[in-house]
Amino acid sequence: MAESTTAFTVDPARLGGVTEQPLFQAAGRVAERMGVRAFAIGGYVRDLLLARPCKDIDIVCEGDGIAYAEAVAKELGAGHVHVFKNFGTAMFTLRQAQDPGEVQVEFVGARKESYQRNSRKPEVVPGTLRDDQERRDFTINALAISLNAEDRGQLIDPFNGVQDLERGVIRTPLDADITFSDDPLRMMRAIRFATQLGYLIEAPTFEAIRRNAERLDIISAERIHTELNKIIAAPVPSTGFKLLLNSGLLVRFFPEMVDLLGAEEKFGIGHKDNFYHTIQVLDNVAERSEDLWLRWAAVLHDIAKPRTKRFEPGRGWTFHGHEDKGARMVPGIFRRMKLPLDEKMRYVQNLVALHLRPIALTKEEVTDSAVRRLLFDAGDDIDGLMILCKADITSKNEAKKKRYLANYEVVLQKLKEVEEKDRVRNFQPPITGQDIMAAFNIPPCKAIGDIKTVIKDAILDGRIHNDRAAAWPLMVEEGKKLGLKVVPGMEKSEA
Numbered sequence: 001m002a003e004s005t006t007a008f009t010v011d012p013a014r015l016g017g018v019t020e021q022p023l024f025q026a027a028g029r030v031a032e033r034m035g036v037r038a039f040a041i042g043g044y045v046r047d048l049l050l051a052r053p054c055k056d057i058d059i060v061c062e063g064d065g066i067a068y069a070e071a072v073a074k075e076l077g078a079g080h081v082h083v084f085k086n087f088g089t090a091m092f093t094l095r096q097a098q099d100p101g102e103v104q105v106e107f108v109g110a111r112k113e114s115y116q117r118n119s120r121k122p123e124v125v126p127g128t129l130r131d132d133q134e135r136r137d138f139t140i141n142a143l144a145i146s147l148n149a150e151d152r153g154q155l156i157d158p159f160n161g162v163q164d165l166e167r168g169v170i171r172t173p174l175d176a177d178i179t180f181s182d183d184p185l186r187m188m189r190a191i192r193f194a195t196q197l198g199y200l201i202e203a204p205t206f207e208a209i210r211r212n213a214e215r216l217d218i219i220s221a222e223r224i225h226t227e228l229n230k231i232i233a234a235p236v237p238s239t240g241f242k243l244l245l246n247s248g249l250l251v252r253f254f255p256e257m258v259d260l261l262g263a264e265e266k267f268g269i270g271h272k273d274n275f276y277h278t279i280q281v282l283d284n285v286a287e288r289s290e291d292l293w294l295r296w297a298a299v300l301h302d303i304a305k306p307r308t309k310r311f312e313p314g315r316g317w318t319f320h321g322h323e324d325k326g327a328r329m330v331p332g333i334f335r336r337m338k339l340p341l342d343e344k345m346r347y348v349q350n351l352v353a354l355h356l357r358p359i360a361l362t363k364e365e366v367t368d369s370a371v372r373r374l375l376f377d378a379g380d381d382i383d384g385l386m387i388l389c390k391a392d393i394t395s396k397n398e399a400k401k402k403r404y405l406a407n408y409e410v411v412l413q414k415l416k417e418v419e420e421k422d423r424v425r426n427f428q429p430p431i432t433g434q435d436i437m438a439a440f441n442i443p444p445c446k447a448i449g450d451i452k453t454v455i456k457d458a459i460l461d462g463r464i465h466n467d468r469a470a471a472w473p474l475m476v477e478e479g480k481k482l483g484l485k486v487v488p489g490m491e492k493s494e495a
């Protein structure tokens with residue numbers, strides 16, 4: 001197996017003393033009183049060993065998890081216990097002095113679990129700790145720490161999860177076909193953990209993902225996009241996309257992205273593989289920004305290339321209009337994936353629509369007016385747009401890349417200058433429709449829009465300043481051209 005690139009080191013010393021904390025002390029006392037055995041388990045133990053920040057704590061007991069949770073909450077004087085009868089789980093929020101201040105503690109009775117095919121509704125049968133560990137997704141998530149008097153603080157690791165943490169390996173505790181068929185979302189989780197932690201998915205586990213990929217179809221879009229977003233938010237998201245592609249999962253929920261794959265050739269002329277280009281752009285953006293939606297814009301910036309691809313004799317491969325078509329595809333993709341259809345989506349759409357503009361500017365002399373128009377169209381999205389644009393320069397031809405990057409810097413510099421001078425980002429027209437109606441004493445009509453457009457263009461072209469005093473005479477002049485009469489005393493702006 002190739003060496004993994006994990007950025008985390010396992011530190012068993014972190015286990016020492018952990019059971020001294022008041023929650024685990026109380027959990028131990030209550031377990032003893034009730035005659036049950038209890039353990040901290042799952043992601044909490046994994047993250048403790050990896051020294052990652054802890055969020056939630058899961059506690060499993062060999063017995064009635066709900067009754068146990070209520071008793072522990074009482075012992076601690078904790079607040080309300082939320083009970084989820086259908087799932088046999090209960091949780092409460094614990095406020096504590098140390099970081100992170102507030103944690104959710106979730107309790108469950110240990111269980112053997114079997115799922116019916118085509119449904120996620122489990123049939124739950126009480127079981128032992130070992131049964132419970134077996135039915136978890138990965139060996140690194142099946143670690144438990146005893147909270148019981150006889151062996152408090154001991155790590156219980158029946159599937160060599162610690163070794164897998166050290167080696168950087170994702171592997172299922174049971175036969176992977178069983179683990180994945182119990183909950184097919186785990187296939188996405190395997191890739192998500194591999195991407196977040198820089199781990200490798202062991203061959204038999206990966207083969208099982210390939211075999212079971214179709215089973216992802218029973219999983220809800222929300223659960224899928226939660227994992228996908230975690231992949232996109234990881235330090236090197238391309239790792240996850242390659243695994244999603246090669247496992248056969250990506251095509252199940254994101255076929256448009258799979259369509260980007262491949263480089264066609266005609267008469268010896270090829271084009272770049274837009275799948276690998278896209279994930280390179282995504283990595284480039286990830287190096288500069290944590291913003292999930294900017295990263296989504298990278299994922300989708302070329303999404304319409306397959307649909308706009310033409311071979312034009314004399315010109316080679318073209319993708320005319322892929323930016324507009326791509327922007328129009330965004331809502332459909334967001335709707336299907338149950339991603340938010342709000343200003344986040346509009347941000348992604350805007351960036352996809354504008355992604356060629358900054359570099360296109362550099363094809364000719366970069367004029368102030370072209371830069372002003374870009375700033376006007378992008379508004380507050382300009383900063384994200386410029387990050388995306390730079391990330392999009394992935395040419396393998398070093399000379400070309402250097403030239404593009406130099407041009408990019410010119411545009412960036414010009415943007416700064418123009419912005420300082422002209423304040424056209426989030427442009428507010430200096431003259432409103434109300435002003436025009438009052439100045440000419442006219443009701444709402446087409447002339448108002450026409451006059452406003454002339455003023456806007458004059459500002460963006462740099463013919464007049466972006467202020468009322470400069471715009472007023474132009475309004476008067478344009479109104480006259482349209483046969484309108486200025487109300488006496490309103491020839492000049494009061495400002």
Ligand code: CTP
Binds near residue numbers: 135
């Ligand atoms: N688990 C599982 N199968 C799933 C989801 C969760 O076996 N489909 C188990 C794992 O043991 C996991 C634990 O439940 O560690 C808690 O799950 P969750 O809180 O969703 O994930 P974490 O592993 O804690 O990771 P993260 O918080 O990063 O999602």
